[in-house]
Amino acid sequence: MLSKKNTARCGPSNPVAICQPPPYTRVPAKNGGNETSQVIGVLSCIDYRVTPELVSLLYSEYKDFDIFVLAGASLGACGQLSCEWCGTFANHLNVMSSFHQVRELLIVEHLECGAYANNVPQVYQGRAAQIAAHTQYALNTVALVQKAFPSWTIRAVLVEPGQTLQLVKWIYNPL
Numbered sequence: 001m002l003s004k005k006n007t008a009r010c011g012p013s014n015p016v017a018i019c020q021p022p023p024y025t026r027v028p029a030k031n032g033g034n035e036t037s038q039v040i041g042v043l044s045c046i047d048y049r050v051t052p053e054l055v056s057l058l059y060s061e062y063k064d065f066d067i068f069v070l071a072g073a074s075l076g077a078c079g080q081l082s083c084e085w086c087g088t089f090a091n092h093l094n095v096m097s098s099f100h101q102v103r104e105l106l107i108v109e110h111l112e113c114g115a116y117a118n119n120v121p122q123v124y125q126g127r128a129a130q131i132a133a134h135t136q137y138a139l140n141t142v143a144l145v146q147k148a149f150p151s152w153t154i155r156a157v158l159v160e161p162g163q164t165l166q167l168v169k170w171i172y173n174p175l
């Protein structure tokens with residue numbers, strides 16, 4: 001089971017206190033930024049039923065991409081599991097922005113996620129509850145990233161593992 005240490009200080013209900021400054025403070029790109037970059041940033045989970053096909057799909061669709069993996073994807077990134085995870089994610093976004101000129105983030109959530117099962121009891125209420133939980137934490141993460149990187153295009157998708165990845169729904173897609 002993942003540690004819940006420090007979650008009282010950090011997380012969707014209070015993300016600003018710990019995770020906003022300094023981790024979510026944008027670091028200016030060293031080259032001044034390249035708004036037309038094709039490099040996409042990706043946040044995904046550690047689930048090995050998801051990663052291989054996700055990488056294959058990304059490779060077929062994008063020339064270059066950065067993947068950042070946290071157990072639970074948004075659940076970890078928004079600070080619900082650990083302040084340290086939240087800060088590391090935020091710092092990595094700055095690296096993506098500064099070194100690879102990332103201006104687009106794709107958040108990939110998946111059903112039957114062990115991190116959610118161990119930390120969000122409502123997911124045992126059924127599929128609709130799982131979808132609602134992923135939606136909640138993904139939107140929390142979208143809001144945090146948008147605040148630090150207002151010019152980025154951010155999307156969040158929910159998939160279902162199986163023989164192939166199935167689209168459950170787009171949680172957030174402004175395109």
Ligand SMILES: [Zn+2]
Pocket residue numbers: 045046047071072073110112113114115116
């Ligand atoms: Zn997972």
